[in-house]
Amino acid sequence: MIEIHFPLEKKFQGGDKIIYSADQKALKLNSNYFYYFQGKNGVGKTTLLNIISLLTDFEGGVKIEDNTLCLNKDKNDKSNHEKSNIRKNHFSYVFQDPHIINIYTIRENLKIVNPLFDFDKDMSLIFKKIDNLKITASEKLYLQTKLTKLIHEKNNSPFYLSGGEKQLLSFIRAMIKPSNIIFADEPWAAMDKHLKEFIEQELYQYLDNKDIFSGIRNRNDINHLHKKNTVVAIAHIFHHSTEISAIGNHDKNYNYKIHIKKINSGKSDDNSLELIRFSN
Amino acid sequence: MLKVQPDIFKRFFFRKQADNTSDKFLPIIFITIIAVSTSIISLSTFELYDYKIRIDQFLSNEWNKIYDLYLGDTNRQDVEKYLETMQARQYLDFKIGFREYPKMISIKSKEGYIENVLAYAFSPDFETIITNLDFEQYQQDDVLFLDPALMNKLHIAENDLVLIKVANLGGRYTQALRVKPIENPTRIKCFFLGNYLDYASNCKIRFYYDNFPKMVDFLSQTLVKEYNFPTPLNFGYHDNLFGSLCSNTDIRSDFVLPLSYFKDHYGLEFKSQFELTFENGSLYNQNIDMDSALLLDYEKFLKLIEQKGSKLKSYQLFNNSPGQKFFVELDMLNTFNFQKMRRLETLLARQESIFQYYRSCDSLAIISINDAFKRENTYLYMHYSKLDSIELSKDILDTLNYKNVRWDTGKWNSIINLNESLKRGQKHIMVLVLVNLIIFLFFLSIKFLLRLKLEFHTIGVLKCFGYADGDIYKVYVLGYVLHVIIGLLLGLFPFSHIIGVMAGYDIAFINEALLNTILSPVNFITGYGLVLLLSTILAVSINLNRLVKRSNIYELIKYEG
Numbered sequence: 152m153i154e155i156h157f158p159l160e161k162k163f164q165g166g167d168k169i170i171y172s173a174d175q176k177a178l179k180l181n182s183n184y185f186y187y188f189q190g191k192n193g194v195g196k197t198t199l200l201n202i203i204s205l206l207t208d209f210e211g212g213v214k215i216e217d218n219t220l221c222l223n224k225d226k227n228d229k230s231n232h233e234k235s236n237i238r239k240n241h242f243s244y245v246f247q248d249p250h251i252i253n254i255y256t257i258r259e260n261l262k263i264v265n266p267l268f269d270f271d272k273d274m275s276l277i278f279k280k281i282d283n284l285k286i287t288a289s290e291k292l293y294l295q296t297k298l299t300k301l302i303h304e305k306n307n308s309p310f311y312l313s314g315g316e317k318q319l320l321s322f323i324r325a326m327i328k329p330s331n332i333i334f335a336d337e338p339w340a341a342m343d344k345h346l347k348e349f350i351e352q353e354l355y356q357y358l359d360n361k362d363i364f365s366g367i368r369n370r371n372d373i374n375h376l377h378k379k380n381t382v383v384a385i386a387h388i389f390h391h392s393t394e395i396s397a398i399g400n401h402d403k404n405y406n407y408k409i410h411i412k413k414i415n416s417g418k419s420d421d422n423s424l425e426l427i428r429f430s431n
Numbered sequence: 432m433l434k435v436q437p438d439i440f441k442r443f444f445f446r447k448q449a450d451n452t453s454d455k456f457l458p459i460i461f462i463t464i465i466a467v468s469t470s471i472i473s474l475s476t477f478e479l480y481d482y483k484i485r486i487d488q489f490l491s492n493e494w495n496k497i498y499d500l501y502l503g504d505t506n507r508q509d510v511e512k513y514l515e516t517m518q519a520r521q522y523l524d525f526k527i528g529f530r531e532y533p534k535m536i537s538i539k540s541k542e543g544y545i546e547n548v549l550a551y552a553f554s555p556d557f558e559t560i561i562t563n564l565d566f567e568q569y570q571q572d573d574v575l576f577l578d579p580a581l582m583n584k585l586h587i588a589e590n591d592l593v594l595i596k597v598a599n600l601g602g603r604y605t606q607a608l609r610v611k612p613i614e615n616p617t618r619i620k621c622f623f624l625g626n627y628l629d630y631a632s633n634c635k636i637r638f639y640y641d642n643f644p645k646m647v648d649f650l651s652q653t654l655v656k657e658y659n660f661p662t663p664l665n666f667g668y669h670d671n672l673f674g675s676l677c678s679n680t681d682i683r684s685d686f687v688l689p690l691s692y693f694k695d696h697y698g699l700e701f702k703s704q705f706e707l708t709f710e711n712g713s714l715y716n717q718n719i720d721m722d723s724a725l726l727l728d729y730e731k732f733l734k735l736i737e738q739k740g741s742k743l744k745s746y747q748l749f750n751n752s753p754g755q756k757f758f759v760e761l762d763m764l765n766t767f768n769f770q771k772m773r774r775l776e777t778l779l780a781r782q783e784s785i786f787q788y789y790r791s792c793d794s795l796a797i798i799s800i801n802d803a804f805k806r807e808n809t810y811l812y813m814h815y816s817k818l819d820s821i822e823l824s825k826d827i828l829d830t831l832n833y834k835n836v837r838w839d840t841g842k843w844n845s846i847i848n849l850n851e852s853l854k855r856g857q858k859h860i861m862v863l864v865l866v867n868l869i870i871f872l873f874f875l876s877i878k879f880l881l882r883l884k885l886e887f888h889t890i891g892v893l894k895c896f897g898y899a900d901g902d903i904y905k906v907y908v909l910g911y912v913l914h915v916i917i918g919l920l921l922g923l924f925p926f927s928h929i930i931g932v933m934a935g936y937d938i939a940f941i942n943e944a945l946l947n948t949i950l951s952p953v954n955f956i957t958g959y960g961l962v963l964l965l966s967t968i969l970a971v972s973i974n975l976n977r978l979v980k981r982s983n984i985y986e987l988i989k990y991e992g
Contacts, residue, residue: 201985205984206983206984206985207984207985208983208987217670217891219634231899231900232899232900234503234895235894235897235898235899236899238894238895238897239894239896239897239898239899240897242897244897245893246988248991250888250891250892250895250988250991252889252892253447253449254446254447254886254889255438255442255447255448255889258448259438259442262438263436263439263893263896263898264896301950306451307447307451308447308448308449308451310448310449311449313530324896328896328897350725356634369552401735404527421660
């Protein structure tokens, strides 16, 4: 569970800042739901996601599970070490760009997020489980071909992998990491249809720990909450309302507007984004 | 606590490159720079160690602290007053030397000869300086101390006998001494512990034989018949003379003991009459006075032995079996110098030739009388042990020069220079350490600026996936510390060896210098290593703190590419 206490403020160098507020004092992202931060390009979706996923500093309050991260000056800030622990034990990330480390091998890129990850054994396992997914045969073949390449080049630098292969690697990295909350920043922005189908399906399965990576992820057993209180938070632009209905069980009662005030070079610009929720 | 993720640690050293090779070049260059820098420090310490050894060797030898001061044209009272003042302050002490020493002597061994050697004569006053010698024993044994290299040159073994004379005066050999090597290398090549070459000193050589006939044989056949040795020719038993072969004109019985003395002391009983029978006849004496010496008439003796093959056949001289230890004594001052012989070359050859019989006799003794020490204070020896004090040494040097005292200022200057070089070298090495350190810090900073920015993305991703700052610090600090340690170790071996050999030092010296430097409590290499390690830890921590420990992880991730 994540609780966002408004207002939230992010300051940039040069005095620019962005302030988030809502009609409600706090918004809750409850367990076992799929949340979308929906808004226009450049409105501040990524910044908000970075704030609540603790990837950037801010002023305001965000509560993760039982930990309150209050970053107002008059309240207690969590130490960097505690924030690292939360990222380590609870969070996982999929970025718009894969952000794979090129100076490590493919195997090492996965191993660093989960020390118990056994590349050969676990990648074979994932490969086999693809057969059981509810995707088309061509999509399965596509995935298995990409996976085969990753397996084959496990000791190489990911430098020469294609964008899709890097995205797949980035997704596998996020899914095998012990976590109960996934933050995904426009994960489909540079992704072909086959990969999008797979990732979308797996993220839904993640809410119930039924994704093909759950066994690997939960092997660490860091926190029993991982298995139950899962959340997926995604920054994403829906271009058509039909896209929303295509995703799945849209909870139409949960639809909040977050007001955004951007102060850029002294000029103020008001915008908003929507927070919508899906259940599995 | 120091546990690090092995993959991250490995990639700190060997970054994977696009062509799938690991980047070994960067760590090797970094380590090499540290190794070369360390070896440069080592090279400077070699130079210091070389100075130190030379100074230690010099100062460890007390004799190197002895300086001969010649007070020729100087106000000796003034000099002595100055030296006394310095002695009162315990800066130095001085001894008064023998007249005319050091002096040049010639040494003749069985197989070698050297015309001029500067010989020192040290009185027991020097016992406080030359502490490793037993003055009393060596004075009794009449020993000449010689430089081992000189011994080799003259083919002299320890305990060999040599003949000595004052050089360049056309004189005869006046002294025989047993040789011992000078154990510590010193500028002094030759010395003895007494005034053996004074005009009042005398030396007597005793050729010992195991029985009486052998002694008579040497006396008659060799000395009298072959060499026409001047009389009186004295002979004796054990340590004392009992008889003399002499002509009527040179009877000297004052130093010969009465025959009755030998009965009391050695149980040697003389007959009341004696007979020495040669092949050619007998030397017979009707009566012997036991209270006087046995005097053999030279003229009669010569007649008996002058014909060919006239050897001693029998003798009736003792009542009992006489035992061993009969000797003939040659007096270096009175008889061995063949005063009637004009031609010096023949004389010296004869002296040398007779002397060589010491090898065919059963034993030999040298008795020197050198108690007539005449010490005149024209010559002073200064003993100075504060050579490490450059200022004091310079002050004494200047003062004695000003007082017109002649002495070995070159030697004195060289030790001052050596000490100055040592201090200058220490200063140089400190500057070198500092310069090296600054260069290293600049290099480290450039490396950080270039590499850390390259690694912002990696660090950002690691932080994003839960690695704490501490985990990342550990990898970087430990990694750089390992680089530095490996660099330091390689700097000691083989870089120091290579650079040392290139500079002309041998491997044994390099090893010794390195070991000495590392083991000594304060040394530049360890100091440099520690400072390097400390500065590395500080530089890494400060730069990480400055560049990486930022709460905006997303910015770090954005550094990709």
